Amino acid sequence: MKPRLQKTDRLRRLVEVIEDDPFITDRELACLFRVSIQTVRLDRLELGIPESRERTRRLAKEATNKVRSVETGEVIGDLIHVKLGQEGISVLETDKDMAFRRTSIVRGHHIFAQANSLAVALVDAEIALTGTATVKYLRPVKAGERLVAKAEILSRSGRRHVVKVTTKIGHEDVFAGEFTVFAVEEPEGYSEDSRRGFN
Amino acid sequence: MKPRLQKTDRLRRLVEVIEDDPFITDRELACLFRVSIQTVRLDRLELGIPESRERTRRLAKEATNKVRSVETGEVIGDLIHVKLGQEGISVLETDKDMAFRRTSIVRGHHIFAQANSLAVALVDAEIALTGTATVKYLRPVKAGERLVAKAEILSRSGRRHVVKVTTKIGHEDVFAGEFTVFAVEEPEGYSEDSRRGFN
DNA sequence: TCTGCTATTAAGACTTGGTCATAATACCTA
DNA sequence: TAGGTATTATGACCAAGTCTTAATAGCAGA
Structure with missing residues (x-):
């Protein structure tokens, strides 16, 4: 044999x-x-x-x-729960393509992108633009770890929304950010057939 | 004819x-x-x-x-000028792959990534981690526009660096941010053969 | 030793999506 | 009507396969 x-x-x-x-x-x-x-x-x-x-x-x-x-996907991460105008949860499975080869540490902008995407997705508007963002990286994320971002709209005054995002791995906080997102009615000359979407 | x-x-x-x-x-x-x-x-x-x-x-x-x-590239954008520990300039040619199809507006995280990359690149250390970031999107960027980010280290106390980044298209400001970047000596158990690199 | 089984190799016909060379035809214009 | 470009046709060939059928090698058990 x-x-x-x-x-x-x-x-x-x-x-x-x-x-x-x-x-x-x-x-x-x-x-x-x-x-x-x-x-x-x-x-x-x-x-x-x-x-x-x-x-x-x-x-x-x-x-x-x-x-x-x-690169172009409407949302970075999977939206597993969204209450428009209120709160939402997004999951992002990290992999080595998102990380530095040498350290296997996921690049910060991916974590930022997930949080930002989620913040924008919560705003109930045709077009939503991020105005400002204040973020904190609490600890490095290794490739392969699963990022769970929870977001909540803290306040709203007119078109201005303040969204708080906290990203965890398991029970550990790895990232926190506050995004100011503006809902825009008209494309303001930036597009012809636009419906939604900035950041 | x-x-x-x-x-x-x-x-x-x-x-x-x-x-x-x-x-x-x-x-x-x-x-x-x-x-x-x-x-x-x-x-x-x-x-x-x-x-x-x-x-x-x-x-x-x-x-x-x-x-x-x-995705993995060490730096987002081309570093056309770097004075380690002082200042630097990075150029990013945007294209439709970075933008929403419907609006042709470049997704915010690319602009963030360029600025963040530049901020980290300025810090003269084996490993540099972004701790916090406060950013403002001043106006939407359309695919095809050339982003020029200028960064300068505002202050340094020990391993903590405060880096200010301003991104322009032509003479117009489109993005501004302040990053706190930490220089780390040891990989702190996150890697075996790491040299530089977080965010 | 013969039979049966698996693994391997071979041979041949056909397919896709071409290259390359050569020739014929169409059309327009000076 | 001659000359030019543009187009189409024809046939030989190739790479990298497909699918089918068949031959061979090597070993194991009855």
Whole structure:
């Protein structure tokens, strides 16, 4: 039963190698594992791994989506609870892409962005602009930690809302901020078809 | 000279369409422009546009790089001048990926991130952490505008630095903030091989 | 030893989305 | 009518696969 062991071993390594370099072709893989192309194809078939071009295509789509959703996404973090004009909760799973490689410490602007997004989302208006923000970083956040931000509208006078946001990991406070968010009726010449959204 | 006009027109549109959807094939393009596949290929040849698969490949590579550099990059914006412990200037070219689609208004956290990055970069220490930040958004920024952030260390007492950042577009102030940045000697158990970097 | 099983390799036909070279045709204009 | 560009067609070829069918190798148990 030695060949079978060799095979399962190869299958495991195959997954690793392809994950490491999704652009690799069957020919290259065959060469790498010193087997025939057909064997590699059978292996891929068995593992349900698509061909090189398909992998590349998916990567391209996913990556472009990622850039759009992370960078342009309407809200940073998942809104798991929102009472418009009152309070809300947002969850952000941090990962290594948000952190410094060397320290694994999540960059501050992600934490800020989550809080800011949540503050803006609470304001019941077509367009909401952050005017000022006062924030405190209470302790560094490591990649992989789950940020739970809770926000509450402290006061409102006309179009001006004061929103308090507290971000925790478990029971520990890691960030606190106060945002002044303005509700705007008209786009003020900044857009033609705008509905909502600043910050 | 009508066909020539039609052609240059088609070439312009071709660039647009491909930019809009890089995954599109020659066959689809031919169908779209109501010309033969050969014409599309000649057009691409003339414009130096690579084939669909090549475009996809580049996109995948570039996008994966982009996610890393934009998200993980040590500094948001280009540091064009830094006097460690004193002052610095950073430039950030905004684009539509940083803005809301509907309004073309750049999301606040990018402006914050540039200012914060610059503030941290000025502090001459192995590791620098932002403690607090007080910021004001003075007017919305449209995608495409060039943000010039100037920062100056106002005061320093021990490891605590107060950094003032002003961001302008041309001569107009769009953002102002004050950051308290702490210089840290030891990683305080948050990392093993850390050198510099928080926020 | 023969049979059966898995693993591997091979061979062949077909697909997609092209490249490259060559030739034919269409259209317009001087 | 000749010359030019623009367009289309044709055919050979390629990379990197798919899918099917078949041959071979190596070992294990009856």
